[in-house]
Amino acid sequence: MSTTTFKTTERVDNPARRRLFRGQIHTKQILRLPWIINESVFTSGCTQCQDCISSCETKIIIKDNDGFPTVDFNLGECTFCNKCIDVCEQPLFFSDFSDDENREGKVADNKKPWPVNIDISDKCLAKNNIYCQSCRDECETNVIKFQYVNSSIPEPNLNDADCTQCGACISKCPQDAITFIFEPKAN
Ligand code: SF4
Ligand code: SF4
Ligand code: SF4
Known part of the structure; x- marks a missing residue:
């Protein structure tokens, strides 16, 4: 009885699993924020708080059809101010971009902001x-x-x-x- 209750609670409380069942964890290719780990990490961890959207100094971050942030370069450019990364409380990015030393290390590795050409x-x-x-x-x-x-x-x-x-x-x-x-x- 107690085992059944635990499983039910876990299913309800785990946002990643909830989204998986609802088909909301994406592996499709959409431009998210710079230097995210990958699409499925992003869509399973992003809480859709929209803090990145309001922090973007060039206003290029908008909501996609599912409510997740996406970058639209038709609206302007990315200045790499990193405000969207700094404001995000979730572990969605390569290394820990809230740490300046790690951030500089990643930039030195030539890791690209997006996996695109x-x-x-x-x-x-x-x-x-x-x-x-x-x-x-x-x-x-x-x-x-x-x-x-x-x-x-x-x-x-x-x-x-x-x-x-x-x-x-x-x-x-x-x-x-x-x-x-x-x-x-x-x-
Ligand atoms: S790095 Fe700055 S300009 Fe680029 S998407 Fe993030 S908040 Fe916007
Ligand atoms: S070619 Fe690259 S660096 Fe030059 S404006 Fe376009 S995106 Fe920026
Ligand atoms: S700040 Fe982070 S958690 Fe909030 S919407 Fe942006 S990416 Fe998602």
Whole structure:
């Protein structure tokens, strides 16, 4: 009798298990906050308190359809202020980002904020022989170079390794041609 009561209580009180039964723990690919451990850790641990949303200085964090925070680079860029990480009371991030030494260690490891690569699609005006360099003008790290390839209009060429993933170029593209594409998952 007491064993049955314990199991029932555990099922009700464990938010991760509750979400699992409700199908709310995700493994799908959505841009969350920078430097999260992974999607399932995030959606099982995030309490949806929304503190990260109100702390974001560029207001790029919004709620997804299930109430979890997601970053929308169409709204602006990430300044890597880390306020969303500092305000979060849950263990959702690589290392302990509330500890400056650990944070610097992770940055030194070159761990990327998101498991993505940046891509400029064929919708790009310059790739269609129409002059545009809006993305280059936004990129402080000078990752986007323009080169003459097949026409008299220079085309963008990305050095993905130097991209900080700030996303500043994304909302400035008049064609919505710039996106972050998730890296293939390791087996
Ligand atoms: S690091 Fe700062 S700018 Fe970037 S998502 Fe978090 S709160 Fe917003
Ligand atoms: S602060 Fe942390 S727990 Fe709260 S909504 Fe943001 S990620 Fe979730
Ligand atoms: S996301 Fe990368 S390419 Fe775009 S502005 Fe930032 S550093 Fe430059």
